[in-house]
Amino acid sequence: MADERDGGFEQRLRDARAKRGLDKPKDAGPTQGLPTGPWGIGFRAGVEVVSALVVGIVIGIVLDRWLGTWPWFFLLFFVMGSAAGVLNVYRLFNPRSGPRG
Amino acid sequence: MAAEGKAIDALGQFELQPFLGPIGEAVRFSQSNAHMLAAVGIISGLMIWGMARRAIIPGRLQAAAEMSYDFVHDLVTGQVGDEGKRFFPFVFSLFMFVLFGNLIGLLPFAFTFTSHIAVTFTLAMVVFILTTIVGIAIHGKHWFSYFVPEGAPKPLLPLIVPIEIISYLSRPVSLSVRLFANMVAGHVMLKVFATFVVMIGGAGILGIFGATLPLALNVVLIGFELLVAFLQAYVFAILTSIYLHDAVHLH
Numbered sequence: 250m251a252d253e254r255d256g257g258f259e260q261r262l263r264d265a266r267a268k269r270g271l272d273k274p275k276d277a278g279p280t281q282g283l284p285t286g287p288w289g290i291g292f293r294a295g296v297e298v299v300s301a302l303v304v305g306i307v308i309g310i311v312l313d314r315w316l317g318t319w320p321w322f323f324l325l326f327f328v329m330g331s332a333a334g335v336l337n338v339y340r341l342f343n344p345r346s347g348p349r350g
Numbered sequence: 351m352a353a354e355g356k357a358i359d360a361l362g363q364f365e366l367q368p369f370l371g372p373i374g375e376a377v378r379f380s381q382s383n384a385h386m387l388a389a390v391g392i393i394s395g396l397m398i399w400g401m402a403r404r405a406i407i408p409g410r411l412q413a414a415a416e417m418s419y420d421f422v423h424d425l426v427t428g429q430v431g432d433e434g435k436r437f438f439p440f441v442f443s444l445f446m447f448v449l450f451g452n453l454i455g456l457l458p459f460a461f462t463f464t465s466h467i468a469v470t471f472t473l474a475m476v477v478f479i480l481t482t483i484v485g486i487a488i489h490g491k492h493w494f495s496y497f498v499p500e501g502a503p504k505p506l507l508p509l510i511v512p513i514e515i516i517s518y519l520s521r522p523v524s525l526s527v528r529l530f531a532n533m534v535a536g537h538v539m540l541k542v543f544a545t546f547v548v549m550i551g552g553a554g555i556l557g558i559f560g561a562t563l564p565l566a567l568n569v570v571l572i573g574f575e576l577l578v579a580f581l582q583a584y585v586f587a588i589l590t591s592i593y594l595h596d597a598v599h600l601h
Contacts, residue, residue, distance in 0.1 A: 299524075300520040333513045
């Protein structure tokens with residue numbers, strides 16, 4: 250019988266329905282993650298820190314320009330930006346939403 | 351051109367030039383735009399022409415089209431879940447555009463439009479604005495609770511919320527800088543070693559033997575760049591999916 254090949258007709262029907270999203274799979278976990286190589290992780294962490302720092306500094310400078318309070322907002326948002334950078338790296342290893350799905 | 355005056359001109363390849371001389375100059379159409387159009391044309395050709403026959407046993411083109419479709423489809427549904435199917439066309443176009451931009455840039459005489467921060471940042475801003483709008487459209491006011499982590503002590507909130515907002519705003523920056531930096535670094539390395547080949551090769555009989563060393567390195571680098579081209583398009587697409595997941599599921 251042709252149906253005996255891969256678990257029979259029922260199994261194939263179930264697979265097809267799951268793929269189309271008609272049946273909800275029980276554990277909707279992530280099937281793929283980001284590539285994890287030492288270089289990839291290292292570069293990503295660096296980019297995350299620098300980009301958060303840059304965003305913080307830009308916000309600080311813009312606020313200072315607007316309110317004429319140089320350098321106080323710059324200093325404040327410099328610290329905030331570094332904290333956000335550390336937070337980004339933390340999120341890189343511990344995604345915020347626990348189990349995805 | 352590169353080795354003129356014994357100086358290595360590694361950044362000249364990123365300069366924008368008007369396409370087709372005076373015609374491009376008149377309408378401000380650079381070779382970067384031309385390569386974007388070429389990428390869109392090749393992708394459309396691959397998908398339309400490749401799927402035209404709809405054979406049960408796919409030929410080469412159809413197999414390539416089906417594989418790329420399946421790859422991105424699994425990526426989006428794997429990250430976002432079933433709701434992600436709505437965003438599949440968006441992520442697919444983004445992935446193919448970045449991938450073909452990276453790949454076309456590896457051809458001789460071609461230009462890599464993904465090596466310009468203006469291009470990658472625009473793409474990242476599209477992603478950023480879309481995820482924000484999707485989040486607000488689905489969750490309404492509740493979306494703003496994204497910036498208030500669960501279980502955080504109340505007195506610390508004035509400190510935590512701005513940090514969360516900066517962290518959220520840094521997404522398009524990191525997304526665009528990653529792609530841009532990878533492409534620039536790869537192409538600069540290729541150019542530098544290619545210049546070494548010309549410089550050492552010009553130094554007589556012995557130099558020709560010496561020049562094989564950087565030449566061999568460049569062969570390896572091209573293979574590595576192919577990997578990076580694919581990997582960066584993949585990372586761009588998967589990070590877009592992760593951001594979409596955050597927007598759809600919030601916590």
